[in-house]
Structure formats: structure tokens, C-alpha cells
Amino acid sequence: MFVRTGAAQTLAAAVETTLIVDRVTGGTLLMFVRSGISQTLAAVETTLVVDRVTGGTLLMIIRSGVAQTLAVAVETTLVVDLVTEGTLLMFVRSSISQTLAAVETTLVVDRVTGGTLLMIVRSGVAQTLAAAFETTLVVDRVTGGTL
Secondary structure, three states: OEEEEEEEOOOOEEEEEEEEEOOOOOOEEEEEEEEEEEEOOEEEEEEEEEEOOOOOEEEEEEEEEEEOOOOEEEEEEEEEEOOOOOEEEEEEEEEEEEOOEEEEEEEEEEOOOOOEEEEEEEEEEEOOOOOEEEEEEEEEOOOOOEO
């Protein structure tokens, strides 16, 4: 169960907290703290994955996005191992808005081999101002099948 609360503090900054709750024990397994600050056309976002048992930080996710035009945006996310300070995974997300339709592709890149582990294709079409439909496909890059 994901519990997400967000509160906009100013027009430039927002803080969001996500809790992952163990449904068996009712305890909190992980706590994600996400803070984002928009900087003109560039934004930098840092997410910390906190071990609720030890209180230590397990992973640090650094996400930077720069809007290139009004239609195209490229976003890169790094998953950093705080023990070794090495990069575990790199997520590359590109989105192109097409009037009322948007298509987004996310690649999960293995930093050790340089190969693509998964490809996630997400398409969303706003049906009204209140409703939206979103589909996410997880594609197995080895077999080519949809997971």
C-alpha cells in the first residue's frame, strides 16, 4: 500500500513523502522523501530511500530534467548505492506531448553490462479535464514478451 502526501510550499518548491506499508505487520518498510525545486527550465529532484529499521539511507535517486522545447522533455534518473557510491541503474525517460495524447518510454539500463533490462512504454490520453486513461507495458528485452 502506498500512502502519498504532497503539499506545495511555494510555486517553486514541493515536498512529497511516500510510505510503503507492510500489509502483514502493518509496519512501514520504506519511506521515500522526495523534494523538488524548479529552476527556470531545469529541475533537480532527489529521492532518499530510508531503512525504517536502522534509520539509514539505502539508496539515493537523483533525477534531473531539462525541458528542451515546449513539446519534448528528457529525464534521467540515477539509482546510487550509498554503500559503494556506485550507480546501480540508470533510468532514461523521454516524453513527447502530442496535443491531447502523450507517449512516454522508460528504459532501465544495467550499468554493469550497459544493456537494457526493461523497457516501459506508457501512453496516456486525457479524455476530459477530469479523467485520464493510462496504460503501462513492461517489456522483457530478452524474450520480447510483455511481462
